[in-house]
Amino acid sequence: MSYRLKSAPVSKNIFPCGHWDCKCAFYSQRGCCCANTELQQVEDHIFVRMMDLSARISQLGDSILEVIGGTRVAFTASMSSRTKCLGPLTRNNPIPYDIISLNQGGGYNPALGIFTAPRSGVYSFSFSVYSKLGVPGKRMYYKARLMRNGEVVASTREDNREDSEDSSSQSVLLSLQQGGQVYVELLSGRQLCGNVKSLNSFTGFLIYPTLDD
Missing domain, CATH: 2.60.120.40 (Jelly Rolls)
Structure with missing residues (x-):
């Protein structure tokens, strides 16, 4: 008499996803990004930082011009x-x-x-x-x-x-x-x-x- 071991069904909620789109990652087409939300947040953060750096560089340029302005003596x-x-x-x-x-x-x-x-x-x-x-x-x-x-x-x-x-x-x-x-x-x-x-x-x-x- 033979016995077959049945594997337990895999629950779709077994992965602690947090904000990750694990359903997309594991059950959809290959290449779907499971961290899309986090990456979007990182992209937004980088954009804000770049804008801040751009403003700082502009202020530095203005300061340099203020220091060296009118130097044609x-x-x-x-x-x-x-x-x-x-x-x-x-x-x-x-x-x-x-x-x-x-x-x-x-x-x-x-x-x-x-x-x-x-x-x-x-x-x-x-x-x-x-x-x-x-x-x-x-x-x-x-x-x-x-x-x-x-x-x-x-x-x-x-x-x-x-x-x-x-x-x-x-x-x-x-x-x-x-x-x-x-x-x-x-x-x-x-x-x-x-x-x-x-x-x-x-x-x-x-x-x-x-x-x-």
Whole structure:
């Protein structure tokens, strides 16, 4: 006599599905996703996060533009050839570079010969000094200094009777707060003569801005 063991019927509710569509997964066509609800929720969450990140990136871009906005600061000025001789002066005085070929940001004042920083940052400055006496054996005697807020940063000088024509130049990088002033001054008792082709010049530009302390 033989016996056949009958398997117990499988209950459709044997799987702890939670929110999963187990009926779809186990009793429908292959490829049906049993976690469709959860995946939709994940997709919605990712979308919300992406929108939030997009808004944050936009805000960061606005902040960067606020920091670097208006950074086009640059100037080039030279002494007019009409000035045959500047000096000797009774006191130190800014050199009047009155021919302006560039003044982005409006920082350079030709009436004063002074550059005032429109904003805080690191700047590059350079100046060239030229003098021609035209008379051999006459003493060439000049000294020009680059000044930052009244303090000497760089200088160039000449004092001899051997050269009737000479030139020199200096270039520096300076950190300036907004409103800081830079200029080139000719010292008292010195002179610059024979200026031609704008060889006496003063230039500067903002390399990058910085935040005020």
